[in-house]
Amino acid sequence: MPATVTRKNWLEARIALMAKEKALTRLRDEVAAARRDLPRVRIDKDYVFDGPKGALGLADLFAGKSQLVLYHFMLGPDWREPCKSCSFWAEQYDALRVHLAQRDTELCCVSRAPLSKIDEVKTRFGWRFPLYSSGRTDFNFDFGVSFTEEQDGQTLYNFGTQKCSKGELPGLSVFAKDDAGPVYHTYSTYSRGLDALNGVYQLLDLTPKGRDEAGLPWPMAWVRLKDRY
16 A cells, blocks of 8 residues: 655645646547547448347448447357456446437447347346447458457457457447448547546546456456346
8 A cells, every 4th residue: 555644745746646647638638639630431331230120220320420439349149148348348338328419429339149139138237328239240350359260369459469369359439420421430449448438447547456456367357247246
């Protein structure tokens, strides 16, 4: 644990740390601006997703908005349960969507599981956010989150910086569309790039123990599906 000091000494240390926090905030703003300036790629492939009301195209997932934040949720076609880490992230999505809508943005999730399994998972955890099935398309493979047995162990994940495993890995992609109708891919992030999206981790990072994962077999080894704690 940290040292115990007087209030005066604590304040001095806190102000010194604030200088670093401000520098990080400025850098974060700079990176966010660069992210907004990334070029875009037009999506010409016809992807088909399954939802509660039937088949949908990628443009339909926008739900009338011009921007779409899409989380690649790990739930494979033959999985009995969803990924506990993706579920850890997903617990906040229902609360976020109403606010994102005010900034012309929709949030949804996509996995390769059949719709029947998706419905079962959503009911189990009380989730209301859209979770669509991409099982009939190459969408997950095209966006670098699903891999074949032949690709197992190759350095393909996270823009070719990490080895992949057969099956599913997490990620997030952002899309935009204009009045003319085409959909564009503007951004994707994977692996540690997803950290900033997790409210629990952001709060734990403010505490003395932090994430407290150093002694675990792997990060997030402590995480469970919320009805398994």
